[in-house]
Amino acid sequence: MARKKYQEIAEHLELLVLSGRLKPGDRLPAERQIMEDFDAGRSSVREALFVLQRQGLLTSRPGAVPRVSVPTAEGIFAELSGPVRHYINRPEGLREMQDARALLEIGLARQAAIVATDADIAALEKALDANRNAKDLEQFFQTDVAFHFQIAKISRNSIFAGLNTAFADWLKNQRVQSADTGTSFEDVVRYHSNIFEAIKNHDPEGAANAMDLHLQDVVKRYWQAVLK
Amino acid sequence: MARKKYQEIAEHLELLVLSGRLKPGDRLPAERQIMEDFDAGRSSVREALFVLQRQGLLTSRPGAVPRVSVPTAEGIFAELSGPVRHYINRPEGLREMQDARALLEIGLARQAAIVATDADIAALEKALDANRNAKDLEQFFQTDVAFHFQIAKISRNSIFAGLNTAFADWLKNQRVQSADTGTSFEDVVRYHSNIFEAIKNHDPEGAANAMDLHLQDVVKRYWQAVLK
DNA sequence: ATTTTAAACTTGTCAGACCAAAAGAAGCGA
DNA sequence: TCGCTTCTTTTGGTCTGACAAGTTTAAAAT
Helix, strand or coil: CCCCHHHHHHHHHHHHHHCCCCCCCCECCCHHHHHHHHCCCHHHHHHHHHHHHHCCCEECCCCCCCEECCCCHHHHHHHCHHHHHHHHHCCCHHHHHHHHHHHHHHHHHHHHHHHCCHHHHHHHHHHHHHHHCCCCHHHHHHHHHHHHHHHHHHCCCHHHHHHHHHHHHHCHHHHHHHHCCCCCHHHHHHHHHHHHHHHHCCCHHHHHHHHHHHHHHHHHHHHHHHHC | CCCCHHHHHHHHHHHHHHCCCCCCCCECCCHHHHHHHHCCCHHHHHHHHHHHHHCCCEECCCCCCCEECCCCHHHHHHHCHHHHHHHHHCCCHHHHHHHHHHHHHHHHHHHHHHHCCHHHHHHHHHHHHHHHCCCCHHHHHHHHHHHHHHHHHHCCCHHHHHHHHHHHHHCHHHHHHHHCCCCCHHHHHHHHHHHHHHHHCCCHHHHHHHHHHHHHHHHHHHHHHHHC
C-alpha cells in the first residue's frame, strides 16, 4: 500500500472543494457517510478530515458536521508557527529569518513609496503618530507592529499583510530582547519617521534605504542584548 | 473539554524536542507506549503524532518507530502547497501570488548582485548556458527553474531557496499556460542573460530591474494565454 | 405561532483486533 | 568469529464497535 488511505480521501475531498462542487459554508457529509462512500474505516476518514482541518479548509466542532471554510493568508501562516519556532532554534535559523523579514519589509517599503495614495499616507501618518505617542512599552510594541502593518497594507496584497503579521509574531521574542538594552523609543520613532517621509515623497529608494537601516539597527541591538 | 487531547500530547512531545531532550535521529516511544504515558486512546496519540509529522518534526514509516527529524525549509513550504492551491483559486489569489513571487525574486536578484562571489557567478553562468541549450520543453522548464534557484542560492539563506522552489511549484501551471502562447525560448533566455550580466557586474539596480521586466513579461504572457 | 422538550444525529475519544512492514533475535554455515 | 538467512517480536496502518458529550431537528406543549 504505497499511497496511504487518508491521503486518497483527503485529496478527493480537496478536489470537491477546489472544483467548486462544495462551496465555503457548505456542509460536508458526516464521517460515517464518507466511510461508506470511500469504503474506509473511520480512522482513515478522521485522519483525512484532520489534515484538511489543519489546512484551514474546513472547520469542525464536536457534534456538528464539518463545514467548508476559506483559508485565509493569516491562517496559513499561523499554521507555520510551530515549524518556524523550531527553525529559529537552529544555529543559523534566526539570522536567516531576520534576513527574510528584511527582504520582505524593504520590498514592501519600496513598493509602498510607488503606489501609496493620499489616503494610504494619511493612515500611515496616523500610525506613526500613535507610535510616537505610545506611553508604555506594551503600547509601543503594539503601535510599532501596527506601523509596519500599515506599510504592508499599502501593497493591497493579503499575502504580504499576512506575512507581515506572521513575522512580527515569530520575531516577537527578538523585539522584547532588543528592548531590554534600554533602546530609547525616540531612536525607533526617528527611523519610522524617515521611512514615512520617503513613502510620502514617493521616493522608493529612500524608503527602501530607510527601512534597511531601521531593521539593521533592530538586528544589531538584538544581538548586542543576546551576547551581553 | 476546551483543549483537545491531541494538542496536549503534541505540545508535550514538541517540548521534548525543543528542549533538546530528544535530538534529531532519536527514536520516539511507540504509539502504544505514549498511550500509557498520557493515559490517552490511540486515536488521540495518532493525531498528535500526525500534527508533528506534518510539521516535519518527525518521520514515521509503517513498522518502524517514529524518529525525530530536522524540519527543512522545503518541507515546511511543501506543507503549504494544499492551502496555497486553494488560495490561488480565489479571484485575486493568483495575482497576489505572482506579486509575492516578484517581490521575492527581485529582492533576491538585487542582493545577489551585491554579495555574489566569483564562484557564484560561474555557477550561475553554467545554469544560464544549460537553459540556453535546452533541447525540449521539459528540459527548458527544468533549467529555467534551476537558473532562478541558482540566484536564490547566492543569498545563502535556506528560507529563500525553499521559498523559491515552492513558488516554482505553486506557479508551475502558470508556466505551462504561458508556454502555450508559443513563447520562444530566446525571449526568456534573453531576459535571463540580462539578469546574469547585471549580477556579474555587481549592479543591484540593474539586476532588480532585469528581473522585474522578466517576471512582468511572464505574467503578461500568462494572462494573454488565459484570456484568449 | 412561539417556545419547550425530547429524540435523532454527529463528533471526540476509547478499546480491541488484524495485517503488513520493519526491526531484532536466533540459528546456520563458513 | 563473522556473515548470512530465517523466524519471532514489535510497530504503524486500518477496521470495527462502543460510549459520552455536544448539536440539530422535529415533535410537543403552550
